[in-house]
Amino acid sequence: GESVGLHLPTLSVQEGDNSIINCAYSNSASDYFIWYKQESGKGPQFIIDIRSNMDKRQGQRVTVLLNKTVKHLSLQIAATQPGDSAVYFCAENTAGNNRKLIWGLGTSLAVNP
């Protein structure tokens, strides 16, 4: 079946560096993508989203890039902080899919002080 996958299961960065978390998706019909952050023992927290008619969207310290040609999604975190340590999930939504999300496997981000 179609799924969303991640290139890197774990990522370790130094505090202050920029982080890039990647995600590949296989459903070319997906039109909405979301990044979530999940800290241990908590529910996922919405970070940023992007629709398929865009290729870049910026938030506070975060940027999401969408490359529909190669079905690739990335999350960039600027000046990574210890509080950014968490598991990051990408998710996709396909129009007509009853608003269900297809989830990636998750990338664990560890920020070293």
Place this chain on the structure above:
Amino acid sequence: GAVVSQHPSWVICKSGTSVKIECRSLDFQATTMFWYRQFPKQSLMLMATSNEGSKATYEQGVEKDKFLINHASLTLSTLTVTSAHPEDSSFYICSAIKGGGTDTQYFGPGTRLTVL
């Protein structure tokens, strides 16, 4: 805002008992809520989609008589794990869609269920 709460945050019960988990949207009305379970170091697994005033739609392999879902109002959905067994121990998370044309799901903090 878009705040979703869950109650309880954790529960321990004996095998054979039933446990009810509540999911509430605190500052918005949610016509659609979702229930997930998550095992350690794994992604979220959708169990069912809950629409206010109608029966829930369950994912393949999820027993509807085992996991009873009630979405009685626009701000409350409940998941009841009936006759719980140790294999039902998991982290249960709900989410809600704010509506107004957006598909963004906002998640509750999760409920840790441990069945002894």
